[in-house]
Amino acid sequence: MAYQTVLVPLPMEEGSDALLGVATTLAEQHQAHLIGLHVVPMLNLPYQEISASVSLEFQNARKALAEAMQGRFAKHTEAGGFVSEWREVVSHEPSNERQLIEQANTSDLIVMGQPADPARRGSRGSTSAHLLAACGRPVLLVAPDHGAPAVGDRVFIAWDGQRASTRALFAALPLLCRADAVRLQRINAPSRDRRGVAGTAEMLAETLSLHGVNADVQHADVRNADVGTELLAYASDWEADVIVAGCFEQGGLRETLFGSTTRHLLCNASVPLLMSA
Amino acid sequence: MSYRKLLVGLADIETAPRVMLAAASLAATHGARIVGVHVVPAGTTQQSGLPLAVLGDRLRDIFEDARHARAFSGHWQVIEDSELSAGGALVELGNTCDALILGQRHAREAGRSGWHLGEHVVGATARPVLLVPDGGEREFTTERVLVAWNGNAESTRAVFDALPLLQLATHVRIHRFNPPPSERAHDAGMAEDLAATLARHGVAVELSQSTVSVFEIGEEILALARDIDADLLVSGCRIHSRLRESLFGSTTRHLFEQSNRPLLMGG
Numbered sequence: 001m002a003y004q005t006v007l008v009p010l011p012m013e014e015g016s017d018a019l020l021g022v023a024t025t026l027a028e029q030h031q032a033h034l035i036g037l038h039v040v041p042m043l044n045l046p047y048q049e050i051s052a053s054v055s056l057e058f059q060n061a062r063k064a065l066a067e068a069m070q071g072r073f074a075k076h077t078e079a080g081g082f083v084s085e086w087r088e089v090v091s092h093e094p095s096n097e098r099q100l101i102e103q104a105n106t107s108d109l110i111v112m113g114q115p116a117d118p119a120r121r122g123s124r125g126s127t128s129a130h131l132l133a134a135c136g137r138p139v140l141l142v143a144p145d146h147g148a149p150a151v152g153d154r155v156f157i158a159w160d161g162q163r164a165s166t167r168a169l170f171a172a173l174p175l176l177c178r179a180d181a182v183r184l185q186r187i188n189a190p191s192r193d194r195r196g197v198a199g200t201a202e203m204l205a206e207t208l209s210l211h212g213v214n215a216d217v218q219h220a221d222v223r224n225a226d227v228g229t230e231l232l233a234y235a236s237d238w239e240a241d242v243i244v245a246g247c248f249e250q251g252g253l254r255e256t257l258f259g260s261t262t263r264h265l266l267c268n269a270s271v272p273l274l275m276s277a
Numbered sequence: 278m279s280y281r282k283l284l285v286g287l288a289d290i291e292t293a294p295r296v297m298l299a300a301a302s303l304a305a306t307h308g309a310r311i312v313g314v315h316v317v318p319a320g321t322t323q324q325s326g327l328p329l330a331v332l333g334d335r336l337r338d339i340f341e342d343a344r345h346a347r348a349f350s351g352h353w354q355v356i357e358d359s360e361l362s363a364g365g366a367l368v369e370l371g372n373t374c375d376a377l378i379l380g381q382r383h384a385r386e387a388g389r390s391g392w393h394l395g396e397h398v399v400g401a402t403a404r405p406v407l408l409v410p411d412g413g414e415r416e417f418t419t420e421r422v423l424v425a426w427n428g429n430a431e432s433t434r435a436v437f438d439a440l441p442l443l444q445l446a447t448h449v450r451i452h453r454f455n456p457p458p459s460e461r462a463h464d465a466g467m468a469e470d471l472a473a474t475l476a477r478h479g480v481a482v483e484l485s486q487s488t489v490s491v492f493e494i495g496e497e498i499l500a501l502a503r504d505i506d507a508d509l510l511v512s513g514c515r516i517h518s519r520l521r522e523s524l525f526g527s528t529t530r531h532l533f534e535q536s537n538r539p540l541l542m543g544g
Binding site: 136161162163211 | 372433
């Protein structure tokens with residue numbers, strides 16, 4: 001199985017080279033249809049105080065950005081042995097996110113950039129938070145300074161048995177099937193008060209082997225506050241080139257607020273993160 | 278991609294054979310292993326009006342009979358050592374598999390807090406759940422599939438969770454339910470994009486759509502299923518917060534309670 005339709009949102013120039021490097025490498029490996037998406041905001045400013053020249057300047061800037069992004073997309077995809085498609089969508093709403101979410105929901109995978117400043121990653125109200133909460137597809141988050149285009153030779157999966165990380169794991173199957181090495185890191189948070197079903201990590205590894213994935217299972221008891229730190233340490237020691245994890249574990253009413261583990265991963269991971277809510 | 282491991286939960290002697298027929302059929306088509314499970318929550322001494330030992334033996338026999346008759350690979354497991362509820366254990370086990378299969382009667386059993394077991398499982402699991410109807414003359418098959426889609430995250434997950442089934446179906450209809458124009462904010466072209474993505478996975482689909490109020494969607498889906506003689510319904514599952522009486526939204530609840538066709542709910 002493969003990612004056949006990959007969406008790469010391209011809202012700005014910063015980080016787009018790293019992002020397109022990863023997206024095109026994946027598209028090549030999976031022979032995917034790669035869609036570069038740029039949403040052009042068309043604000044209909046009703047204020048009579050805004051002069052026509054300012055409004056025009058704004059529109060021209062937006063147009064120039066769209067052209068620049070299209071140029072970058074073309075440059076990265078021209079040599080590729082896969083189908084690529086540029087999509088420019090006009091948004092008449094204050095936020096560009098609805099179009100992004102709709103496009104995301106008809107793709108297999110979204111490859112998306114993270115803010116350059118780690119402190120801004122995973123903040124409440126960030127685009128990635130909204131996207132992960134509202135779309136039913138996995139998102140691969142790539143930092144702007146990410147250097148290696150290859151992702152998925154060594155896949156580290158952080159699994160706690162709960163819904164989000166399980167969704168992320170199965171959504172990562174196309175990646176797992178092509179990996180040289182897969183680590184299934186079971187996190188057993190000792191704060192959990194009820195005894196559950198024993199041996200689920202091993203059962204999951206068996207299912208993965210039926211899909212042709214040979215996963216090495218490791219267990220770790222971690223104290224709640226340190227889960228993020230411990231995970232990154234394990235992943236780094238193991239030389240992972242991508243981490244698969246769930247997000248919004250603290251979910252419930254706070255739909256667009258990442259839990260502390262997720263935030264830690266977003267702000268501190270030195271490799272791309274494949275996530276699902 | 279195929280389903281490679283299926284979790285089947287059995288609890289009721291009368292309907293278990295039918296559930297096993299469906300499971301075996303799927304296992305054969307996809308080359309999947311089946312894990313059959315009887316969950317005994319700690320502290321119970323009887324279920325379905327029978328002493329546990331008797332029920333347990335009968336369910337195991339039903340599983341093994343099916344295994345010998347249909348030659349699938351798999352094993353039977355009794356879970357009686359956990360502090361979880363029946364639903365909780367099924368969710369934990371289900372999360373290690375590609376899909377869960379439950380009988381409708383089993384799913385409609387009252388569980389903790391008054392919710393049905395099925396609500397608990399479907400609401401918490403990360404994997405798709407196939408609900409097998411209790412009765413009827415229809416032989417289990419997944420040739421003709423009706424997918425109810427409205428572009429949101431839940432129905433999106435359902436479609437992609439169902440992909441192995443869609444790839445082997447002879448006929449797939451994706452029906453988009455649009456809210457009335459006054460509430461509509463989305464772009465109608467998304468259904469075509471979904472069809473294109475599915476086509477790249479080898480699935481040819483027929484698209485249709487209608488505009489109905491949210492209260493009519495459930496009945497519309499069932500009526501459409503009758504019209505096109507669907508073998509399987511695929512639907513997303515909208516979950517309310519745990520403060521509500523019913524975990525399901527009205528459409529999901531309607532399908533859950535009224536569907537007399539196999540129903541796959543997204544994980």
